[in-house]
Amino acid sequence: MSAGGTLDRRLVVADLLKDRDRLMVVTGLGSPSYDVMAAGDHDLNFYLWAAMGSAAMVGLGLAQAQPDRPVLVVTGDGEQLMGFGALATIALRKPRNLSIVILDNGHFGETGMQPSHAGQGIEFARVAEAMGYPKVDVVTELQGVEPLRRRVHACESLNLSVVKISAVNMPRALPPRDGVYVKNRFRLVLGHKPA
């Protein structure tokens, strides 16, 4: 049994987003969106509020359209479980500039902390290894975040990291819910004006 871990999700995400520069970030609905918002709103953040299971695929599309910029997907174990097949789709493409970080507390935090599949023995890291992800790791200590941050920016290979966080709901930091606004400000940074 490996029901999550002990890391503070807000500290992990704040460290991960330090000196973010050209980094583009996609967040899975629920707590990962709040964690990224708590680290500081940014024009190059795309927050999902629905479409559960889609965060990694949004990241894949973005990484393939912008191959020269690093793309980071920050999501939770529950969100990624709903996009389980997406891990296989991404494994076939292997974009060098895509990193998937799964904040794994082993629970469905948004709905009452029911134990998730990840909390009952399904290890994303082993799944990703079986699928041929070129770089897979499990972060259980805060010191593991800085090497991960460097990998995200290095764009040397597709990588998937499972960060074992504690199953505690933090105060919500709500990102903007106006999806058109979030989309337009993101695209504007890349030089695309609204029609």
Add this chain to the structure above:
Amino acid sequence: MVDSPALPTQGWQRDVFDVLKAANVRHIVYVPDAGHSTAIRLAEADEEIRSVVLTTEEEGIGYLAGAWLGGERGALLMQSSGVGNCINTLALQTCTRFPLLMVVTMRGDWAEFNQWQNPMGQATEASLKLMGVLTWRADDPKDVAPLLRGAATMAFDGDSACAVLLGQRLIGEKEWVK
């Protein structure tokens, strides 16, 4: 590898790809269907287009949202049964209004041998409309290119979700006994 027949140089199957290419589509994401096989092979062979095979259709909605965030156009090819898989994820298009162009080959529509295809086939167009997707139907080969061209205009110039349904009368009866 399995040998494939030569690609057609004309016909509605070819039109699907040619219209997408002319619309500057750079990403073709799909769950395979026989009716899309020509477009899929042409896309896989085109160096300017990224082809992405999906495990389930709703993955394509997330993918195309991401590609558009990055400034590029794409299209999602699937069979009508996959429309059911997309329903919840279509909220991503409604709430961010990115161009979503879908080309859907129909089952359970006409001359269907397998009645298990009928429930979703009969509900496909109504389901799309319920979720705010604009739809057109092609049952005649000559309608495929103009309908898809028009749908691409309304998707990419109007930030809309648009689906062109390719009817079973167009595709032809599936042969079950050979």
